[in-house]
Amino acid sequence: MVTFIPLVLFYLHAALCTKTLDDGFCSSNNECPKRSILPRYVLYDVNEPEGFNLKRDVYIRMATFMKKLSKEGDWHLVLPPWYNLFHWRSLESETGPQNHVSWEHFFHIASLQSFVPVVEYIDFVHEVNSEPIDFVFVLQHISTNFEQVSEWKDGWSIEPCHKETSINYKKYENIFKIKVLGYNNVTAKEIECVSFHGESNLLAEIVKNYKSRSILIHHAEVALHNNFGDALYWQCRRSMRFAxxxxxxxxxxxxxxxxxxxxxxxxxxxxxxxxxxxxxxxxxxxxxxxxxxxxxxxxxxxxxxxxxxxxxxxxxxxxxxxxxxxxxxxxxxxxxxxxxxxxxxxxxxxxxxxxxxxxxxxxxxxxxxxxxxxxxxxxxxxxxxxxxxxxxxxxxxxxxxxxxxxxTFNRFCGDQQKDCVQPTQWTIVY
CATH class of the missing domain: 3.40.50.11350 (Rossmann fold)
Structure with a gap:
């Protein structure tokens, strides 16, 4: 039976060790040698209707956040597969399946990895033996009356899910299964909705608050850029070489x-x-x-x-x-x-x-x-x-x-447009 609630879940996680270090998980069930910490993972997802180039933009937000997080431990960013985008209109007979398309199909993975540790989704599945992820955090905009807010402050809090985040799911004992990222069998152990306002760096607070090996950030587009257009932004952007x-x-x-x-x-x-x-x-x-x-x-x-x-x-x-x-x-x-x-x-x-x-x-x-x-x-x-x-x-x-x-910074103007302003020049920073 399918239940409808304002929650979103996901697929993978690795079993926890019986003994852990303060900053990670041990590779042994009996001992915790200082250097035997297993890698930890941040997955993310984007609102399904968003297009290819907006999703590339969200990658930059997540990658710059992970750049700083990876300095504090063996963190890896999991690349969400591409699937059934709005502008992918060709018939399957022309292109073959356009579900579950990996990032290496479009981008140079080694170049991405030279900026921040990344791993393809399917490789992540294998690395954690297809176990459910530990936590799924569904980002949502803070529910408030915009006209009554005199000053916005960055922050986040665990709150009930808004109606617009509703999704159908099935629960099997203590595991949730939903349809996400083009898959029907994505599972997770825990889920929370997070009212969020701020830059993607703020996600570090959520990640650090939960001692989990794998965490999924759903609706990652809610998190804003960290200093859009600065040198770190352009480092990430320059690393996004095409296949x-x-x-x-x-x-x-x-x-x-x-x-x-x-x-x-x-x-x-x-x-x-x-x-x-x-x-x-x-x-x-x-x-x-x-x-x-x-x-x-x-x-x-x-x-x-x-x-x-x-x-x-x-x-x-x-x-x-x-x-x-x-x-x-x-x-x-x-x-x-x-x-x-x-x-x-x-x-x-x-x-x-x-x-x-x-x-x-x-x-x-x-x-x-x-x-x-x-x-x-x-x-x-x-x-x-x-x-x-x-x-x-x-x-x-x-x-x-x-x-x-x-x-470079030029645009078409409408036929009757008198005030055709040219694009803002967001120039490169080294």
Whole structure:
């Protein structure tokens, strides 16, 4: 029988030793040698409807928090698998299953690990022998009347769960089983709802208060950034290198269609992000790149989203200004809208990344989006979409590559928009 309550649970934990040290768990049931402490884990989850690029942002919040926590013990951050995102619209016959996709499919794990200890979810399951996790903490916003609050203070407290955190679950003796992270058999021993307001560093207080080997933070998006845009933020962001095979696909496309290579474009980077040096020497390939967001932006941000003809006018003007004849288009628009856009750009070369069937099955929808972002990040000039996290991630990549700010922080304007303010320049810090 399925019960509905305002709780969220999760899957894994490792059995506790009979004797523990103050800061960890022993590897032996009989002895606790000082250096035989088992690793401890923080898992996290994000509100299911959130998109790929917002979830990347939440990773930075958790990783910067874990960077400091890992100095106090053998803590590891468990990477939640990717599953059924809103923008992953392809049929399973085209991409294969898009549930339980690991991070190594999209990112360079060794590079992530050079910033903070991380482990894939499936590896974590094996490491703890599929045992339930010890504690699940469901973050929720503090319930209050915003108009009556004169000063917000950071803090957290264990409180009853709000109605909006309700979820169906089943209880078997002392173990809870729910559907989360794309799995139906996720289990946990304990669960608490936490009313939370503050930066992700505040999560350390929760973790330290509970002597557990494994803890899951659910709705991690509730925790805010720790000093967004500072040097630590950018260290984490720079460590988020894409999977090498996706970089290779992007490089081959750029060279074949856009006359663009890293050596010519001055976008060569060291293999290790920690060896990157500040500077704005990147020139980029001889093409304009645009990210034209459509679909939900047509009704969600109609004032800031141009028509196809309006976008074409802005693209033409910039191509003429830059003395370029080539544009690369990244868009979520239906194919017929892309064909319409291309038909208006007579006299210009227009490209759009379309993977082969075998390629698409290999890289999946998330990989297609990353290839788009890589190609856009290497262009001579970039125009993005207003308040799009997809565009924002490209701007970050261009900052890391070392482009001049004026070539990066640009956006499409609505057809009738008179006060089209350009994006805030969140520039890199070393």
């Amino acid at each position: 090498p095979y996706l970089v290779k696909i992007s490089a081959e496309f750029r060279e074949k269609y856009l006359n663009s290579t890293d050596s010519i474009d001055k976008t060569e980077m060291p293999d290790d992000w920690r060896l990157e040096k500040p500077g704005r020497k990147a020139v980029g390939g001889p093409y304009l790149a645009v990210h034209l967001r459509r679909r939900d932006f047509l009704w969600g941000r109609p004032r800031d989203t141009p028509s196809i003809k309006g976008a074409v006018k802005q693209i033409k003007n910039k191509l003429v200004e830059l003395d370029l004849d080539t544009v690369f288009v990244a868009t979520d628009a239906p194919e017929e809208e892309y064909v319409e856009l291309k038909s208006y750009l007579v006299g210009f070369k227009v490209f759009h990344y379309i993977p082969t069937p075998s390629e698409k099955r290999k890289i999946k929808d998330g990989g297609v989006a990353i290839v788009d972002q890589i190609i856009c990040s290497h262009a001579r000039f970039f125009i993005g979409s207003f308040e799009s996290t997809f565009s924002f991630r490209i701007q970050e990549e261009r900052e890391i590559l070392g482009f001049k700010k004026k070539t």
